[in-house]
Amino acid sequence: MKKTVTVNIGRIVFHIDEDAFELLHKYLETIKAHFHTSEGKEEITSDIEARIAELFSEKLKNGKQVISIEDVQEAIAIMGKPEEFGGDETNGSDKSKGENFKYSDKQYGYSYGYTYGDKSENFHYTGTFTKRRVYRNPDDKVLGGVCSGISAYLDIDPLWLRLLFAVLFFGFGSGLLLYIILWIILPPAKTTAEKLEMKGEKVNVENIEKNIHEEMGNLKNKFEDFKKEAKDFGSKDRRDNVRGAVGSFVHAIAQAILAVVSVFVRLFGVLFVVIGIVIFIVLMRLLLGAIGWFPMGHSNFAVLFFDTRTQVLWSSIGITLLIGIPLLMLMYKGFRLIFNIKTRNRPLNVIAASIWIVGVVICSVLFFDKLDNYNERNISRIDANIAQPARDILYVDVDRKDRDEWNENFHIEVGDFGDFSDENNLVTFHDAKLKIVKSNDTIFHLTKVQSARGRTLKEAETYSHSINSEIKQKDSLLIIPDYYSLEEKTKFQFQHLNFILKVPVGKTIFLAQKTKHVLDDIDNVEDMSDHKMVNHKWLMTDKGLKCMDCKEL
Amino acid sequence: MENYIANVEAQMRKGILELCILNIIASEVEIYPSEIIARLKESKLIVVEGTLYPLLTRLKNQGLLSYQWVESPSGPPRKYYSLTEAGRACLDELNKTWNELIFAVKQTIKKSKRNEENSNS
Numbered sequence: 122m123k124k125t126v127t128v129n130i131g132r133i134v135f136h137i138d139e140d141a142f143e144l145l146h147k148y149l150e151t152i153k154a155h156f157h158t159s160e161g162k163e164e165i166t167s168d169i170e171a172r173i174a175e176l177f178s179e180k181l182k183n184g185k186q187v188i189s190i191e192d193v194q195e196a197i198a199i200m201g202k203p204e205e206f207g208g209d210e211t212n213g214s215d216k217s218k219g220e221n222f223k224y225s226d227k228q229y230g231y232s233y234g235y236t237y238g239d240k241s242e243n244f245h246y247t248g249t250f251t252k253r254r255v256y257r258n259p260d261d262k263v264l265g266g267v268c269s270g271i272s273a274y275l276d277i278d279p280l281w282l283r284l285l286f287a288v289l290f291f292g293f294g295s296g297l298l299l300y301i302i303l304w305i306i307l308p309p310a311k312t313t314a315e316k317l318e319m320k321g322e323k324v325n326v327e328n329i330e331k332n333i334h335e336e337m338g339n340l341k342n343k344f345e346d347f348k349k350e351a352k353d354f355g356s357k358d359r360r361d362n363v364r365g366a367v368g369s370f371v372h373a374i375a376q377a378i379l380a381v382v383s384v385f386v387r388l389f390g391v392l393f394v395v396i397g398i399v400i401f402i403v404l405m406r407l408l409l410g411a412i413g414w415f416p417m418g419h420s421n422f423a424v425l426f427f428d429t430r431t432q433v434l435w436s437s438i439g440i441t442l443l444i445g446i447p448l449l450m451l452m453y454k455g456f457r458l459i460f461n462i463k464t465r466n467r468p469l470n471v472i473a474a475s476i477w478i479v480g481v482v483i484c485s486v487l488f489f490d491k492l493d494n495y496n497e498r499n500i501s502r503i504d505a506n507i508a509q510p511a512r513d514i515l516y517v518d519v520d521r522k523d524r525d526e527w528n529e530n531f532h533i534e535v536g537d538f539g540d541f542s543d544e545n546n547l548v549t550f551h552d553a554k555l556k557i558v559k560s561n562d563t564i565f566h567l568t569k570v571q572s573a574r575g576r577t578l579k580e581a582e583t584y585s586h587s588i589n590s591e592i593k594q595k596d597s598l599l600i601i602p603d604y605y606s607l608e609e610k611t612k613f614q615f616q617h618l619n620f621i622l623k624v625p626v627g628k629t630i631f632l633a634q635k636t637k638h639v640l641d642d643i644d645n646v647e648d649m650s651d652h653k654m655v656n657h658k659w660l661m662t663d664k665g666l667k668c669m670d671c672k673e674l
Numbered sequence: 675m676e677n678y679i680a681n682v683e684a685q686m687r688k689g690i691l692e693l694c695i696l697n698i699i700a701s702e703v704e705i706y707p708s709e710i711i712a713r714l715k716e717s718k719l720i721v722v723e724g725t726l727y728p729l730l731t732r733l734k735n736q737g738l739l740s741y742q743w744v745e746s747p748s749g750p751p752r753k754y755y756s757l758t759e760a761g762r763a764c765l766d767e768l769n770k771t772w773n774e775l776i777f778a779v780k781q782t783i784k785k786s787k788r789n790e791e792n793s794n795s
Binding site: 131133152159160161168171172174177200203 | 707708722723724725727728730731732734735746749750751752753
């Protein structure tokens with residue numbers, strides 16, 4: 122039994138015995154040392170690395186999986202020791218002899234030499250250990266090995282992930298959906314190499330940080346080199362070197378930026394997936410109502426718009442596709458960013474786009490079909506018979522239907538607009554407004570202004586009459602509701618209700634505190650704004666409402 | 675003495691190594707290092723592969739060679755080298771010089787042989 126390590130040589134991953142790795146590492150370091158002073162040292166070493174990778178690849182063709190020390194020795198023999206590169210002279214034994222080989226050909230403007238770098242200097246071995254990759258783990262699986270594969274990548278116990286997915290499964294099946302997406306995009310770890318890769322270097326915050334530090338360290342070295350080169354700047358040869366140094370300096374900056382960017386890219390990936398899950402849960406919460414899993418759902422709303430059960434079903438399908446497909450693609454994209462998957466999946470994109478277009482078509486057909494239902498608008502003015510107050514003053518209050526009482530029932534509040542209650546499938550709006558004007562005769566009048574839309578004027582009229590509101594009166598106290606509901610099984614046709622209170626000249630009204638919620642830009646001689654008008658008595662004069670007890674006046 | 679001879683021979687080989695590499699590359703449209711090495715080994719001009727890469731890099735940096743990456747069925751992508759215009763001009767020049775050298779060297783050999791015969795007789 123031997124310990125192996127995973128290395129990346131010439132951008133190919135190899136598993137290599139530890140002793141073989143030591144040897145190879147030492148060899149590459151001496152190569153680096155050898156070319157330390159040469160122009161294009163990085164290119165030369167990477168060429169040599171690439172060739173070694175090629176030699177190793179040939180070794181691994183016959184089902185062999187691990188590079189042994191013999192393979193490394195063989196590769197070194199083929200490539201040769203640095204001492205052999207320049208011919209027969211031995212390393213550094215005679216520095217002046219080395220100089221002798223340095224000859225330049227002025228005619229072609231190039232020079233080359235076989236001087237050796239000083240081995241005592243520090244060299245940075247940049248051959249990187251392999252990065253982890255995500256696979257599905259076929260050896261440790263419950264379903265598809267997704268959880269254990271990812272937990273190997275994140276270096277955590279798969280149990281936690283499985284628990285998370287199980288919990289998310291009850292989040293309207295989003296766990297199942299996520300699992301299926303991951304099952305599709307993650308490849309299984311089939312070969313030993315892939316299995317080792319799956320458990321390679323940890324991808325966690327420390328390592329990402331470490332990577333950035335390494336890049337920064339590199340940058341610093343490059344900068345030092347650059348400074349040194351700049352100092353020697355002068356001769357033509359040197360100028361070429363400086364150009365090389367600037368190039369590698371820029372390269373190092375670019376790499377550091379890339380490392381930072383990759384962290385952000387992953388964060389974006391996580392963000393995409395989280396957004397995807399949240400919207401998915403909301404969407405499911407709304408749509409599953411159609412199947413009756415949840416008391417409130419799309420179908421409850423949909424019956425307000427659609428005539429038949431079939432239309433409701435189609436609308437569910439349409440909305441699911443319209444929102445769901447981009448959502449799935451968002452999560453898919455997110456996972457690709459997180460796990461750095463580069464392969465393109467054209468068919469998937471095409472299929473997703475086609476299905477989405479189907480959703481768009483379904484929704485447009487339903488939308489334009491329904492649009493006709495709102496062609497005409499009718500406004501009906503209905504006189505609510507109210508008793509005249511015994512004295513000349515009418516107290517006006519508002520019934521806001523105590524919200525605490527409401528919250529005991531399941532209901533969805535749509536802002537200030539309205540309420541939807543599962544109780545009797547009643548839709549209640551609470552945006553009724555009250556206007557106060559001068560009466561033409563000598564008595565109080567209360568008019569309900571009910572409006573609605575319909576396919577025809579007649580239909581609109583019918584709908585405008587389908588509004589329920591309850592006006593209460595106790596002697597001189599008039600209580601107006603700020604809410605109104607649609608009759609049972611009535612579709613939503615933009616029904617709306619306003620009240621107009623007509624006050625005869627010479628009579629007084631008192632506006633209670635709660636009326637401030639319904640007052641709609643009431644004209645008055647004091648030019649007071651609505652919310653200030655409450656808790657005061659107002660006398661109707663020929664010119665308009667006049668405040669009777671406003672102290673500031 | 676033997677060591678000295680080996681040294682001079684190595685230097686001679688090295689002097690013409692670039693000429694040979696350029697000629698090998700010129701003989702193909704595109705060629706990758708392993709093929710160049712195989713040819714050089716046939717002619718016993720090169721012992722270890724490591725010698726080649728710095729030379730190729732240097733020639734490339736001089737603008738005599740250009741390369742492009744080509745995916746390899748096995749192993750990492752390969753650099754396929756080809757001669758640039760400047761490389762071709764340089765090679766013509768070098769080949770001319772080489773022919774002159776051969777002539778000059780042969781002249782010296784002839785002379786030395788003649789002298790030998792003269793002194794023997």
